[in-house]
């Protein structure tokens with residue numbers, strides 16, 4: 001791989017307009033003129049009110065959705081929809097995306113299988129990953145035989161086994177209970193610390209965002225969502241997500257970012273109520 | 276177990292009712308003016324039973340049944356395979372499906388049994404005219420289900436597989452096909468029955484072999500008992516084939532959640 005200049009992920013002036021369902025209504029502008037850079041090895045969280053366009057932005061970064069205007073660069077190279085999806089990225093979806101006809105282990109090794117890794121080797125790696133996400137011994141269960149939290153962890157293993165350079169995560173832990181969630185967050189930080197991937201992490205939980213990231217980007221309410229705040233998180237690493245929440249530095253940051261966010265959350269709420 | 280007993284009881288009662296109503300002299304005639312008329316029109320269960328037993332003991336039925344089953348199997352296999360292939364192709368190629376759409380709709384709404392005489396002319400009175408009829412019946416059922424099944428694949432699953440690095444071919448193999456499978460099996464249950472219809476209707480219209488031919492001949496001599504015996508044998512075969520499809524389905528679809536899947540202790 002030739003080392004190229006540029007950040008891991010550069011979204012420049014992205015606008016996403018969705019066609020209206022019928023001819024009479026206006027097209028809906030979900031995201032407008034958004035510029036967002038993720039440096040190599042950086043952990044960036046994006047927070048914003050529900051329905052503001054976070055998943056949309058992530059789909060653009062993944063190359064699954066072509067923006068109406070704007071460009072995406074991955075490690076200095078243009079991402080073009082003609083060339084398929086973003087091959088450097090792993091994507092953990094907000095909704096369940098496991099293959100229901102595959103057992104846990106077969107789901108985990110799906111990516112290796114697509115890459116032509118011999119099955120024995122893939123299975124060995126898959127078992128190791130099942131152990132890391134706390135699912136050892138559950139490999140022969142089908143997704144519908146697992147709990148929501150187990151499925152999330154399976155999806156995490158499915159994504160991480162490929163060791164992608166960029167990790168796109170769409171509210172990966174929002175379905176988990178508080179305890180499991182903090183365990184998983186710590187686990188994610190530990191895994192991330194090993195080889196410092198670039199992470200774009202989406203959440204609507206501000207505490208989670210601050211506890212995990214180097215930077216928190218706040219999005220405005222839709223339509224025409226754009227970043228309205230960019231906050232550096234200077235908390236020391238390694239962190240323990242449950243302990244860091246009690247530190248004064250964390251609370252100061254939380255107050256500061258929440259002040260910027262509050263208005264947008266209320267706006268979004270009012271708008272959705274009005275519809 | 277209790278269910279089985281109740282089911283058998285219903286069957287027993289039906290046969291008993293049939294027997295009582297048709298046995299000459301058992302109940303005084305109230306609709307027909309002669310005692311043996313009911314038996315003439317509706318047959319008699321014990322005679323039907325003996326016809327069936329005689330068929331199997333003498334071996335007379337086997338060549339006929341073999342032909343009918345062969346026609347059914349060929350019609351089913353060819354129809355299902357082509358329905359699967361073309362269904363996949365059209366579902367994955369929007370242009371082709373847009374072009375073919377009116378023709379498919381037209382063919383589907385046509386009562387295709389009317390093709391039977393044409394097939395007899397084209398393919399002769401041997402097995403192929405019956406197979407052709409079976410294929411036209413089976414094809415559309417499977418085709419529409421595959422088409423629908425592929426269309427209904429969750430976009431999330433496709434996106435996930437693409438992010439995991441699946442190529443077009445791998446998407447087809449590991450997402451589209453397994454996802455369409457439950458629809459395919461739903462259609463195969465219907466398709467087995469339709470393949471049978473194709474074979475028997477074809478034999479009715481002109482043949483020298485097959486269970487349909489046996490029934491036709493018996494009708495010619497007003498041998499109602501033999502007609503019923505033929506119907507009975509056909510029904511049993513259709514049931515057997517259907518349960519075969521069910522077995523294969525259960526084998527292949529183990530991943531599907533079953534309702535209320537907890538074990539009793």
Ligand SMILES: Nc1ncnc2c1ncn2[C@@H]1O[C@H](COP(=O)(O)OP(=O)(O)OP(=O)(O)O)[C@@H](O)[C@H]1O
Pocket residue numbers: 018019028030048049050051052053054055056057094204222
């Ligand atoms: N394919 C689409 N067609 C039309 N509108 C869409 C489409 N996808 C998303 N939208 C709209 O774009 C807006 C942003 O959606 P998006 O899924 O990105 O929200 P989100 O920020 O991820 O919300 P949440 O936090 O609830 O997951 C929503 O108002 C949604 O209705």
Ligand SMILES: [Mg+2]
Pocket residue numbers: 054055056094170
């Ligand atoms: Mg979302």
